[in-house]
Amino acid sequence: MTDHLPERLDLLATADAGRVLHGRMKLASLPRLLPALSSTDGELAVSLQLGKDPDGTRYLRGTIQGEVRLECQRCLEPLVMALDLGFCLGIVRDQASMDALHERYEPVLAGAEPASIADIVTDEVLLALPLVPAHADRRECHEFVRDYLPPEPEERKGPFAVLAELKQKQ
Numbered sequence: 001m002t003d004h005l006p007e008r009l010d011l012l013a014t015a016d017a018g019r020v021l022h023g024r025m026k027l028a029s030l031p032r033l034l035p036a037l038s039s040t041d042g043e044l045a046v047s048l049q050l051g052k053d054p055d056g057t058r059y060l061r062g063t064i065q066g067e068v069r070l071e072c073q074r075c076l077e078p079l080v081m082a083l084d085l086g087f088c089l090g091i092v093r094d095q096a097s098m099d100a101l102h103e104r105y106e107p108v109l110a111g112a113e114p115a116s117i118a119d120i121v122t123d124e125v126l127l128a129l130p131l132v133p134a135h136a137d138r139r140e141c142h143e144f145v146r147d148y149l150p151p152e153p154e155e156r157k158g159p160f161a162v163l164a165e166l167k168q169k170q
């Protein structure tokens with residue numbers, strides 16, 4: 001076990017040897033992630049376990065924890081999103097081994113070059129980010145926008161309620 005992460009890792013050889021790696025990665029060191037963030041401050045705690053399961057599949061299991069700051073698309077104010085991700089990748093070297101991979105694994109291709117840990121972490125975080133980030137509760141949104149929003153849909157009367165009212169008036 002080590003308390004730092006190497007920049008690159010030979011996935012197949014490391015899975016054959018069996019290893020657990022822990023470390024922290026600065027958000028600023030993940031350039032593909034940065035366009036999605038409203039702040040580059042902060043870091044992620046990353047834990048990786050590589051090994052071979054009983055049927056011989058080499059795997060990379062991991063967790064990513066931390067916080068990222070996004071921009072709420074409703075009020076354009078910062079929005080803190082807590083990340084607590086778990087992933088399970090099957091390490092493959094070609095299309096045939098990708099096709100044979102058990103469905104519990106997402107494939108990760110081991111190319112000729114050692115894999116970049118930053119790339120793997122970036123892909124997992126990007127998958128977890130919402131397409132359109134917004135405060136979960138619109139009362140958290142910036143005041144100006146909140147005051148000019150239409151009422152919540154559940155506060156509006158459905159068409160059947162309106163119809164019933166009309167019938168009563170007749």
Ligand SMILES: [Zn+2]
Binds near residue numbers: 141
């Ligand atoms: Zn908002």
